[in-house]
Amino acid sequence: MKGLLFVFGRTPDLSFFELCALSPASKRIHERVAYLPGESSPEKARQWIARLGGTVKIGELLDEGKLPDPETLSSVVSGSAGYDAFGLSWYGDDAHYPRDLVRKCKEILAGEGRHVRYLLPHDGSVLSSVAIAKQHALDFLLIPSDAGVVFGRTLEVQPFEAWSARDYGRPSADPKSGMLPPKVARMIVNIALGPNPQGKTLLDPFCGMGTILTEAYSLGADVWGGDTSDQAVSASEQNLAYIAGRTGAVRRPWHLFRIDATHISERIPPRSIDAVVTEPYMGPTSFGGRTGAPVENDAGRIKNIVKGLEKLYIGCLRDWQTVVKSGGTVLIALPEYVLGAHTISVKKVIDKCEMLGYTVVTGPIEYSRPQAVVRRKFYIVRRH
Ligand SMILES: C[S@@+](CC[C@H](N)C(=O)[O-])C[C@H]1O[C@@H](n2cnc3c(N)ncnc32)[C@H](O)[C@@H]1O
Structure with a gap:
């Protein structure tokens, strides 16, 4: 299962209309998120983020089903280059933010001799594009869905300065x-x-x-x-x-x-x-x-x-x-x-x-x- 995840900003309905106008195969899987099956390369994500006005993050779909375990997260962090930190954006209730998952992932990494910082959201349960870009963070996306949880990671954030x-x-x-x-x-x-x-x-x-x-x-x-x-x-x-x-x-x-x-x-x-x-x-x-x-x-x-x-x-x-x-x-x-x-x-x-x-x-x-x-x-x- 391959595909891109599009996370919308303040006007999710309008943002979804925009995405559908450019790519009718997109499916809305959450109030703020849509899924587009197909190629999920960083290059594709870059092209999309440069084109869309209403999407604040574009991610790669990694899995769908149960909440991922800390070992899965830590192996993604270990296998990724170019990040100074990692964090998790949870698109469910703020009260259910899986803080433990982030903490355990950090412990596993520390046990392997990799001391990577983790970021927690300032407000609510989602890391902002600004925090992700400024802190060079690997951002995991967790989106509650009909089949459990959609799991992905951010490839691009909206170029807020531009x-x-x-x-x-x-x-x-x-x-x-x-x-x-x-x-x-x-x-x-x-x-x-x-x-x-x-x-x-x-x-x-x-x-x-x-x-x-x-x-x-x-x-x-x-x-x-x-x-x-x-x-x-x-x-x-x-x-x-x-x-x-x-x-x-x-x-x-x-x-x-x-x-x-x-x-x-x-x-x-x-x-x-x-x-x-x-x-x-x-x-x-x-x-x-x-x-x-x-x-x-x-x-x-x-x-x-x-x-x-x-x-x-x-x-x-x-x-x-x-x-x-x-x-x-x-x-x-x-x-x-x-x-x-x-x-x-x-x-x-x-x-x-x-x-x-x-x-x-x-x-x-x-x-x-x-x-x-x-x-x-x-x-x-x-x-x-
Ligand atoms: C809401 S503003 C448009 C703002 C524009 N979207 C922008 O981002 O700058 C409406 C504009 O309509 C102009 N306007 C008012 N009555 C008009 C008319 N009858 N025909 C053409 N322009 C008119 C005003 O001068 C104003 O610039």
């Missing part, structure tokens, strides 16, 4: 402006463009700082973007130039316009876009609650906001319908407001999709953090 540089190192970054995290942008671009993005055309009509466009561009797609704000268009321009300069490949053109999203078809050839991927304008982000969250008094205001947003999004879908290829994808984040026990969403947009020339394929897929003032959910629709 992702952070992508986020904060770009010339135009304004964390307060509601920028999408680049990892989330990478996930949705992968979902929309699939395994072969090179040469495909992607449009973001609410491009903001160009986070989605830069991720698509760095995967080899041709990108088109629009925004009503001059500032946003020039930020996208700078961020695309920055990414283009870093890829080292021949610079390909991109297309940016200052234009309303409901009129972008005036600037784009008909039926030329493979995928629209966008996080549109979502209205005000602060309400009457102490943390800016909506309260009962905001109900009337929110109903009006939702009415306005529905009109905007429906106008967009009507316009984009002329530029998206038949069978092309629209992946859009839509807002949702939580008011006590009620949720107010832009329901009309989804209800009207068929009439506007689209079929709803998937959604909603949760991505915002639970405490967000305006929740976001992704929907995927396909052009008839």
Whole structure:
């Protein structure tokens, strides 16, 4: 039994969608873990980790069944080179972290004259990517499954420093402006463009700082973007130039316009876009609650906001319908407001999709953090 294990970060549902879009043979074996049968070489793991936005660790499957014994662990540590420490990530209940297994493994190694440090998780029962990379640790993966326990070891962790540089190192970054995290942008671009993005055309009509466009561009797609704000268009321009300069490949053109999203078809050839991927304008982000969250008094205001947003999004879908290829994808984040026990969403947009020339394929897929003032959910629709 050979294969790779993919451990997801903070948005496991979205991360699994991303993996399936690139490799439909993947199977989810745990809320945070998927298994892909086949080749499990370090080289394969390196290629995958460089491509995915939502996977934080990639491991090699070693066995499935009973919890491994300390002798098994110690023989893997003994047979592995290039590690200064070892540790264990347990994907079950924190209370059942098999601390004894790690300790006994260390004792066996010490008995063989190998004094290897072991790491324990700081928080919960999982070693972080940062700890694994910084301490050069061999990380065992133990995942409770239907057949007992899946046992593996980490081959690659997400290059957190490179992702952070992508986020904060770009010339135009304004964390307060509601920028999408680049990892989330990478996930949705992968979902929309699939395994072969090179040469495909992607449009973001609410491009903001160009986070989605830069991720698509760095995967080899041709990108088109629009925004009503001059500032946003020039930020996208700078961020695309920055990414283009870093890829080292021949610079390909991109297309940016200052234009309303409901009129972008005036600037784009008909039926030329493979995928629209966008996080549109979502209205005000602060309400009457102490943390800016909506309260009962905001109900009337929110109903009006939702009415306005529905009109905007429906106008967009009507316009984009002329530029998206038949069978092309629209992946859009839509807002949702939580008011006590009620949720107010832009329901009309989804209800009207068929009439506007689209079929709803998937959604909603949760991505915002639970405490967000305006929740976001992704929907995927396909052009008839
Ligand atoms: C949520 S932000 C997009 C953020 C973007 N995903 C990023 O990571 O930077 C929405 C953007 O939509 C723009 N916008 C607002 N109304 C618009 C409209 N009617 N047409 C086009 N752009 C609009 C705003 O200027 C803003 O840059």
